[in-house]
Amino acid sequence: MEEALFNDLFLNMVQLMPLFRKKLGPAYDRVDRVDKILKKNQIGTVMMVGHNGQMTSTMLGKCLDMKKGSLTTLIDSLEEKGFVYRERDKKDRRKTWIRLTEQGQNYRQEKYRLLKQEYAEILSNLSDKEVQELHESIVKVVNIVDKL
Template sequence: MDINKEIKETEQLFLELFPLYYHKFGAIFREDDGLPMRCTKNQKRAILLIAKGNDVTSSELGRCLDMRKGSLTSLLDSLEEMGLVRRRPDDHDRRRTLLYLTADGKDYFAKMMKRHENMFTEIISTLSPEDIKRIRHGLRDVVDGLKKI
């Protein structure tokens, strides 16, 4: 197969992957999570990205969430008002603003991830051990490949 066909097939697989992921697992971010604090799906995604990142800036978060600056500012303002996120200027570059989870934010994240783990396990456990292994290896290859870009 020539490289252009491989690239096109890769593109098509990504376009197939995203809707499947959101269809099967997106409910984790949409549904009522049973926590006293109600977060929107974008707030939950922001919390996830901030928790999983190191020294996440508001610009990086905006790119990851595909949000414009005004919408992102409103999102971060709401998370700060809820006491889940804190903004702090970077000690090394005052132009950068770093985002951190507060203690309440870390607690919310831990509860959100426990719920994610339970739902993910319930869904994935319907597959055979061999299917799970293939998916895990395939996803590892995808993640490793994307890190190289």
């Protein structure tokens, strides 16, 4: 890769996360504050497990950048509240899957509904053309980053 291209790419990638947090983060904060049922890490866990359908604690730990001990405590708390359950893999008894309960699924759906409303409000400041360009760009970024 050409050095100038790499440097520009690097600077834009470093700029993306803080920009995302600044512009879209408040939407997540508002949705998180709607109820005080779960804490931020618990909400993130419910959303992540629901998105994937099921996850092992190792997979979840990598996604949330959490150590095993903290993650076990987090999963235990969600299990006690009735949002997730653990199930041993039928083919590999060493593996345990974390899945959402019906309560967890309902909670996740409501959070997504509220977040979708927040995003609609944020995106209403853009023209239809800009929304289309944003959509196409994000699809490309997700597909490319997924290959890394």
